[in-house]
Amino acid sequence: TTSAHGRAPVGPAPENWAGPTPDPLTVPGRARRIGEPMPRLEGLAKVTGRIRFAAEYAYPDMVYAALACSTIPKGRITALDVTEAGRAPGVVLVMTHENAPRLNPMPGFGTDPKAGGFDQLPVMQDDRVHWNGQPIAVVLAETQEQADHAATLVRATYAPEPAVTSWDRAVANGTAHASIYGGPGRHELGDAEAALRAAAVSVDEVYRTPYHNHAAIEPHAATVRWDGDELIVHDTTQMVVHSAWSLAKIFGIAEEQVHITAPYLGGGFGGKGLWWYQVLAAAASRLAGRPVRIALTRENVFRMVGSRAMTEQRVAIGATADGRFEAIIHTGASATSRSVDLAEPFILPTQCTYAARTFKLGVEVAYLDMMANTSMRAPGGAVGNFALECAIDELAVKLGMDPIELRIRNEPREEPLDGRPLSARNLVQAWRAGAERFGWDRRNPTPGAVRDGEWLVGMGCAAATHPYVRSPGAAARIILHRDGRAEVEVAAHDMGMGTATAQTQVIADRLGLEPHQVTFRFGDSRLPGLVMAGGSQQTAAVGAAVAAAHRELLARLLKLVGDGSPLTGLEPDQVGSLDGGLAALDDPSRHESYSDILDRAGRDLVVAEAVAPPPEEMTTLSMHSFGAMFAEVRVSSVTGEVRVTRFLGSMDCGRIVNPRTAASQFRGGIIMGLGLALTEELVLDPRTGRVVNASLADYHIPVHLDVPEIDLIWTDIPDPHAPMGARGIGEIGITGTGAAIANAVYNATGKRIRDLPITPEKLL
Numbered sequence: 001t002t003s004a005h006g007r008a009p010v011g012p013a014p015e016n017w018a019g020p021t022p023d024p025l026t027v028p029g030r031a032r033r034i035g036e037p038m039p040r041l042e043g044l045a046k047v048t049g050r051i052r053f054a055a056e057y058a059y060p061d062m063v064y065a066a067l068a069c070s071t072i073p074k075g076r077i078t079a080l081d082v083t084e085a086g087r088a089p090g091v092v093l094v095m096t097h098e099n100a101p102r103l104n105p106m107p108g109f110g111t112d113p114k115a116g117g118f119d120q121l122p123v124m125q126d127d128r129v130h131w132n133g134q135p136i137a138v139v140l141a142e143t144q145e146q147a148d149h150a151a152t153l154v155r156a157t158y159a160p161e162p163a164v165t166s167w168d169r170a171v172a173n174g175t176a177h178a179s180i181y182g183g184p185g186r187h188e189l190g191d192a193e194a195a196l197r198a199a200a201v202s203v204d205e206v207y208r209t210p211y212h213n214h215a216a217i218e219p220h221a222a223t224v225r226w227d228g229d230e231l232i233v234h235d236t237t238q239m240v241v242h243s244a245w246s247l248a249k250i251f252g253i254a255e256e257q258v259h260i261t262a263p264y265l266g267g268g269f270g271g272k273g274l275w276w277y278q279v280l281a282a283a284a285s286r287l288a289g290r291p292v293r294i295a296l297t298r299e300n301v302f303r304m305v306g307s308r309a310m311t312e313q314r315v316a317i318g319a320t321a322d323g324r325f326e327a328i329i330h331t332g333a334s335a336t337s338r339s340v341d342l343a344e345p346f347i348l349p350t351q352c353t354y355a356a357r358t359f360k361l362g363v364e365v366a367y368l369d370m371m372a373n374t375s376m377r378a379p380g381g382a383v384g385n386f387a388l389e390c391a392i393d394e395l396a397v398k399l400g401m402d403p404i405e406l407r408i409r410n411e412p413r414e415e416p417l418d419g420r421p422l423s424a425r426n427l428v429q430a431w432r433a434g435a436e437r438f439g440w441d442r443r444n445p446t447p448g449a450v451r452d453g454e455w456l457v458g459m460g461c462a463a464a465t466h467p468y469v470r471s472p473g474a475a476a477r478i479i480l481h482r483d484g485r486a487e488v489e490v491a492a493h494d495m496g497m498g499t500a501t502a503q504t505q506v507i508a509d510r511l512g513l514e515p516h517q518v519t520f521r522f523g524d525s526r527l528p529g530l531v532m533a534g535g536s537q538q539t540a541a542v543g544a545a546v547a548a549a550h551r552e553l554l555a556r557l558l559k560l561v562g563d564g565s566p567l568t569g570l571e572p573d574q575v576g577s578l579d580g581g582l583a584a585l586d587d588p589s590r591h592e593s594y595s596d597i598l599d600r601a602g603r604d605l606v607v608a609e610a611v612a613p614p615p616e617e618m619t620t621l622s623m624h625s626f627g628a629m630f631a632e633v634r635v636s637s638v639t640g641e642v643r644v645t646r647f648l649g650s651m652d653c654g655r656i657v658n659p660r661t662a663a664s665q666f667r668g669g670i671i672m673g674l675g676l677a678l679t680e681e682l683v684l685d686p687r688t689g690r691v692v693n694a695s696l697a698d699y700h701i702p703v704h705l706d707v708p709e710i711d712l713i714w715t716d717i718p719d720p721h722a723p724m725g726a727r728g729i730g731e732i733g734i735t736g737t738g739a740a741i742a743n744a745v746y747n748a749t750g751k752r753i754r755d756l757p758i759t760p761e762k763l764l
């Protein structure tokens with residue numbers, strides 16, 4: 001059979017996803033660490049304060065930085081009086097655009113594989129103000145308190161220029177077509193508007209989502225030191241190599257002269273990359289000749305680290321009377337600043353979730369004079385899925401159909417827009433298992449029908465999706481010692497998700513070792529490879545690099561075996577790792593330990609390094625993570641307060657490498673989705689373009705009392721085309737959750753809130 005797009009469906013996948021070498025995971029009898037709920041290796045050290053974060057490095061001669069920031073959104077600085085600040089107690093240096101060293105502009109992310117700047121502006125090089133909150137002076141002092149005080153004494157005079165600081169004004173100025181990560185931002189299949197008009201049943205609504213900040217528990221910080229012409233930055237970043245390369249470009253030095261460490265992060269979510277603060281700290285450190293610690297306040301983070309931009313989305317779906325989709329239209333705009341020109345790609349979920357006869361999808365941008373926006377957990381997906389999955393629920397009501405059955409009826413048999421074959425998609429199984437576990441059959445489909453005293457009770461559901469990502473360039477170095485220990489080095493990151501633990505399991509299985517024999521080194525720009533902790537890709541990207549380096553290791557070891565080994569005469573594709581050594585794939589009794597091989601060769605260690613193969617699976621196949629999300633809510637008819645009382649995520653993300661850390665990732669995403677649904681909003685003052693929220697007291701992330709027990713199940717069906725069979729799990733939890741809660745609120749109250757967050761006043 002061939003698909004509607006004329007392509008042959010994908011055949012049975014090979015056991016080995018990456019190349020001709022048989023996957024050592026198929027060697028029988030080896031220990032299986034993948035799939036074990038191994039506790040976090042660094043857990044004890046972390047909770048007992050023995051791990052150092054970026055702002056906890058100290059140098060004897062170190063000074064502390066504080067920032068003075070613009071109070072207008074756009075214009076020029078006509079005068080900057082730093083006399084009083086310079087005379088304040090403890091002040092070592094005041095740096096402004098007038099005395100800052102000459103720097104090259106930020107290399108914008110995506111302009112080079114290694115570029116990591118989240119805007120493309122010159123950093124404190126001229127008198128221009130681009131957003132309200134832009135740093136205009138850096139004060140260095142002997143203590144943080146002295147620096148903070150002196151920064152308040154900087155006096156600026158401005159020549160303001162007209163600025164666009166409200167969504168309505170930006171849209172009125174006209175929106176522009178946008179690309180999505182350099183690819184097309186529009187897709188059409190057939191005539192969707194005509195199909196919508198002709199459809200038996202349809203919905204056509206507008207959904208709005210606000211400005212969000214990642215609000216990681218660890219605010220952004222860096223400890224910076226120059227050692228001659230070498231720049232050392234202890235940072236909190238999801239991209240150590242990108243940051244090092246970009247800082248080198250900015251300061252006009254070689255990449256090797258910048259050394260970034262970021263072993264542990266207190267959360268990232270897309271917000272931890274190269275912003276102005278690291279550049280300013282490094283420039284001021286160079287001027288002052290002393291190490292600098294810069295630790296942003298929460299107010300600083302909200303005003304000078306990019307956030308997820310606001311969106312306004314139209315979703316229209318036309319269906320036949322029996323619920324088959326004739327048309328899906330998903331269009332609209334998101335806010336951006338001219339310094340980054342980045343669309344919030346909210347059509348991503350609509351490209352992959354349902355089949356339809358016609359499609360019209362498109363993302364535009366509306367320009368505001370605001371801080372450069374950026375990616376935040378499930379960019380596009382979190383807010384686009386909210387709009388799409390609410391619209392599906394609205395359509396189910398109009399059709400008088402169960403919303404799960406409506407979704408299953410429109411399950412695609414290939415990637416909906418381009419016909420790429422599905423790799424492993426078991427969303428229907430996730431729906432069925434989730435519905436049974438959650439007790440979906442006990443839901444009363446009539447809105448407002450279930451009451452418990454003042455509380456209205458409802459259930460809702462939504463699909464969760466996130467694209468599979470594996471960027472090119474990941475590399476790994478394996479150092480295998482004669483005593484059977486292996487050190488594996490990758491420039492990867494642990495934002496709190498358990499990278500080191502999961503990779504230790506992957507490496508132990510791959511090399512046939514016990515986890516205690518494995519040391520995984522990461523979080524340092526001097527380690528091999530180009531890896532970003534973004535797009536939920538690290539497990540796959542690093543796993544693919546480890547597999548490639550392991551193949552190189554097999555070849556090197558076979559060169560060392562010589563005569564008289566059980567392995568003599570075997571080729572690299574005929575052996576795998578097993579029980580601390582190598583074994584023939586077709587006869588595991590032909591085995592020799594690493595120690596014996598190295599002993600006989602008179603070697604203390606062998607080193608193998610390789611780059612992961614190009615991520616062809618991403619472009620040739622339809623690969624996504626999926627989930628079926630279920631929420632139960634209680635809404636107070638007196639106050640409008642929404643309490644989420646039960647939540648279930650039924651996930652389909654390929655093989656789960658570590659159920660303990662994976663569950664934590666899913667729960668974290670779901671909790672963030674709860675904030676998206678009910679409480680989170682950065683408020684941009686439309687008069688001044690200033691972010692009003694200045695602390696977590698007025699940017700409301702969920703706290704323990706807001707979070708119910710979150711139940712999780714997963715299909716655990718390995719994806720034959722993903723390294724280790726594992727697709728991404730880090731971001732998907734925030735998708736589906738917002739819509740499941742909004743749909744549950746509708747079921748409880750009969751009120752359809754299309755404008756996030758669902759705060760009490762909208763329900764009264």
Ligand code: MOS
Nearest residue numbers: 270376377534535
């Ligand atoms: Mo994420 S927004 O890819 O860190």
